[in-house]
Structure formats: C-alpha cells, structure tokens
Amino acid sequence: MRYVAAYLLAVLGGNNSPSSKDIKHILGSVGIEADDERLNKVISELNGKDINQVMNSGLSKLTSVPAGGAVMASAAAAGGGGASAAGEAPAAEEKKEEKKEESEESDEDMGFGLFD
Numbered sequence: 001m002r003y004v005a006a007y008l009l010a011v012l013g014g015n016n017s018p019s020s021k022d023i024k025h026i027l028g029s030v031g032i033e034a035d036d037e038r039l040n041k042v043i044s045e046l047n048g049k050d051i052n053q054v055m056n057s058g059l060s061k062l063t064s065v066p067a068g069g070a071v072m073a074s075a076a077a078a079g080g081g082g083a084s085a086a087g088e089a090p091a092a093e094e095k096k097e098e099k100k101e102e103s104e105e106s107d108e109d110m111g112f113g114l115f116d
Contacts, residue, residue, distance in 0.1 A: 002032060003042040011051045019043070 006026040010018035020043055024034045046054065 002027060003034070003039050004046075007042055007046060008051065016051075017047065 003023060006023045007018055009026055010022050015022060020034075020036070020039050023039055023043070027034045
C-alpha cells in the first residue's frame, strides 16, 4: 500500500510516470526502505496507465463490497425510502431508553440499593 501511495503522491506532484528512484525518494523521506520486488510490481502494473482511469475502475468495483451499511440500505429499500427507515431508527432508540428507565425505577421500588 505504501508503494501505491508514494506512486500517487508522485503523480499528484506532476510526475505522470514515476520511476522507482522517484518512489524510493518519497518513501525514504519518511524513513521507509523500499523493497525492490514490490516496488517494481507496482510500477509495472501502473506504468503507462492514466491513474484517474485506474482509480475510477477501482471505485466501480468497490460499489459491490459491503461496508456495514448494507442492513440500513436493505431496510430503506424494503421500507420504500431512506426517510421512513431513518424515522424508525430514533423511535427504536426511544423505546430502548424507556425500558432502561423502567428497570432503574424498579430497583428503587425494592427499598434498597447496591451501595446502601
């Protein structure tokens, strides 16, 4: 990952085709020693490609990866929209809080507490 990040930094700096020397210089500036095998792999995979197109193709692949929001998204789709699903979530929280408060009150009704 560090090699890809260094490659991207070089491209952002205006070098559209960074060499291994450029990437080693970037990594060396933060105290990282580059592994030639991994570095050459990154350069060979990205050499001659437009980095913006590579990133866009990667983003399209990420849309199919679940990221923890799938439950909410499926609930929104089943409920007919995000607004109804969002409206149900706070109501569920309020119910939990009410139950919690009731259990605290029931402890007080017993006439003694934990620290009495």
